[in-house]
Amino acid sequence: MWCEKHSRARVGKGTYALASTRSLAPGFLQANVTVVPARLAADFVTFCLRNPRALPLLDVCFARDGFASPRLAPEADVLKDVPWFRVTKQGRPLTNGSVRDPAPFLSPGSVAVLTGCSFSFEDDLVSQGLWRPHPGRNVPMFRTRIANAPCGPFAGNLVVSMRWIRRDNVARVRAVTSAHAISHGAPLDDIDPAELNLARPDYGDANDAQEPDCQPVFWACGVTAQAAVGAAVDDAVATHSPGHMFIADVRSADANRVLARVVE
Amino acid sequence: MWCEKHSRARVGKGTYALASTRSLAPGFLQANVTVVPARLAADFVTFCLRNPRALPLLDVCFARDGFASPRLAPEADVLKDVPWFRVTKQGRPLTNGSVRDPAPFLSPGSVAVLTGCSFSFEDDLVSQGLWRPHPGRNVPMFRTRIANAPCGPFAGNLVVSMRWIRRDNVARVRAVTSAHAISHGAPLDDIDPAELNLARPDYGDANDAQEPDCQPVFWACGVTAQAAVGAAVDDAVATHSPGHMFIADVRSADANRVLARVVE
Numbered sequence: 001m002w003c004e005k006h007s008r009a010r011v012g013k014g015t016y017a018l019a020s021t022r023s024l025a026p027g028f029l030q031a032n033v034t035v036v037p038a039r040l041a042a043d044f045v046t047f048c049l050r051n052p053r054a055l056p057l058l059d060v061c062f063a064r065d066g067f068a069s070p071r072l073a074p075e076a077d078v079l080k081d082v083p084w085f086r087v088t089k090q091g092r093p094l095t096n097g098s099v100r101d102p103a104p105f106l107s108p109g110s111v112a113v114l115t116g117c118s119f120s121f122e123d124d125l126v127s128q129g130l131w132r133p134h135p136g137r138n139v140p141m142f143r144t145r146i147a148n149a150p151c152g153p154f155a156g157n158l159v160v161s162m163r164w165i166r167r168d169n170v171a172r173v174r175a176v177t178s179a180h181a182i183s184h185g186a187p188l189d190d191i192d193p194a195e196l197n198l199a200r201p202d203y204g205d206a207n208d209a210q211e212p213d214c215q216p217v218f219w220a221c222g223v224t225a226q227a228a229v230g231a232a233v234d235d236a237v238a239t240h241s242p243g244h245m246f247i248a249d250v251r252s253a254d255a256n257r258v259l260a261r262v263v264e
Numbered sequence: 265m266w267c268e269k270h271s272r273a274r275v276g277k278g279t280y281a282l283a284s285t286r287s288l289a290p291g292f293l294q295a296n297v298t299v300v301p302a303r304l305a306a307d308f309v310t311f312c313l314r315n316p317r318a319l320p321l322l323d324v325c326f327a328r329d330g331f332a333s334p335r336l337a338p339e340a341d342v343l344k345d346v347p348w349f350r351v352t353k354q355g356r357p358l359t360n361g362s363v364r365d366p367a368p369f370l371s372p373g374s375v376a377v378l379t380g381c382s383f384s385f386e387d388d389l390v391s392q393g394l395w396r397p398h399p400g401r402n403v404p405m406f407r408t409r410i411a412n413a414p415c416g417p418f419a420g421n422l423v424v425s426m427r428w429i430r431r432d433n434v435a436r437v438r439a440v441t442s443a444h445a446i447s448h449g450a451p452l453d454d455i456d457p458a459e460l461n462l463a464r465p466d467y468g469d470a471n472d473a474q475e476p477d478c479q480p481v482f483w484a485c486g487v488t489a490q491a492a493v494g495a496a497v498d499d500a501v502a503t504h505s506p507g508h509m510f511i512a513d514v515r516s517a518d519a520n521r522v523l524a525r526v527v528e
Binding site for chain 1: 302303305306307309310313314316317318321323324326328334335375410413415416422452454484523524526527
């Protein structure tokens with residue numbers, strides 16, 4: 001039960017018809033999910049480790065544990081508790097649109113890798129009046145020209161998310177999001193908006209600034225994983241549909257402590 | 265070339281007869297090494313991820329890349345460039361003492377996992393006059409009663425290293441080592457020295473305090489990996505011999521930045 005209205009059990013039953021999980025569990029840590037075959041699991045986890053701004057590793061969930069995350073959601077089943085998945089093979093969709101259950105498409109022994117998600121820092125930006133989402137729309141995301149550090153068949157370019165921020169708030173936004181190291185952390189300084197077509201994002205929805213005197217601010221984005229699963233990956237790989245994340249039992253504010261703790 | 269006298273090439277040739285790699289490359293990041301079979305690679309990496317104080321993940325090195333670490337030592341071969349290894353199977357030694365080359369004992373497709381090492385923060389403690397090593401001796405290490413967060417066949421208890429610190433320096437020592445998050449970070453508060461036999465460490469060498477008014481201070485230790493590879497692990501696993509670490513091309517002071525960077 002993340003709040004009075006919403007619970008994981010209701011996600012698993014397909015109760016929700018949502019544009020995204022953003023508003024479902026305010027304050028709770030949300031995670032990107034990538035489900036890869038056993039033979040590529042070490043490669044993909046290492047790919048995340050080498051690209052930590054886009055893919056901060058939270059946990060890896062195994063079939064033998066019912067795809068639970070022992071530290072973040074011991075009772076969950078990541079394969080059931082994400083509203084919608086996409087399944088690809090050699091970088092191409094294997095299904096017509098999203099599916100609720102990716103299991104029939106996956107090889108036995110697949111593992112689900114959880115990585116940090118910007119929904120976690122967005123809650124803080126909203127509550128401090130520094131940013132607000134466009135109702136019913138996802139943030140725009142762009143494929144950049146920055147190559148990821150590759151590992152095995154996983155490569156591709158960095159994907160970034162963009163939010164319009166008032167110029168006089170940029171320093172505060174940097175401070176707030178820096179504290180969310182496991183959810184992409186501070187904005188990236190290496191992105192030149194002139195190199196992107198802001199009106200035509202590669203993922204998500206185009207957004208206009210909602211106030212005057214705003215500038216586009218960019219963060220490393222977990223959709224980088226989807227862009228990294230290209231033609232070189234011969235097996236079926238499932239990823240959460242953009243915006244439809246896995247929601248943990250842990251609050252974002254407690255996540256750093258929970259993930260670093262020595263004694264249970 | 266880490267300094268005027270020492271280089272990785274000389275380690276690889278077996279030039280050194282050392283008690284440890286501590287003094288070989290002052291200021292350079294050193295790493296624990298655990299070499300596990302392909303089928304257990306995702307389990308072991310996840311085990312590290314779930315026990316980040318003892319086993320902060322630095323990189324994973326694959327046979328196809330010649331066991332190099334792309335970010336920390338692109339020209340290295342981790343299996344050749346560590347002075348001595350131990351090889352175990354089902355938690356028992358497979359060889360009589362340490363070996364220079366573990367490859368003949370390992371299954372094809374094994375991966376080498378690099379995790380942070382306290383030698384990296386020791387340099388800072390020494391240069392700030394807060395601690396000094398006992399000449400020719402390793403620090404004492406103790407198996408605690410704290411269970412690790414398990415993953416697959418990897419479990420066991422936390423191992424901690426101990427250093428005597430002057431009581432009036434403990435706060436400064438905490439501040440200095442906190443900055444080395446990828447090398448075990450701050451001391452642990454959960455360890456009760458009364459529960460350990462300080463005169464009989466489980467690994468390393470017993471040390472007496474070198475000054476009056478000292479107290480024992482404990483850190484999570486990478487030897488936790490060796491204690492975690494127990495009877496449930498059916499395959500040969502190689503670990504660096506205690507004190508004989510892998511030395512990276514990256515300086516400890518730059519490591520946080522190098523490991524987090526987005527653009528090469």
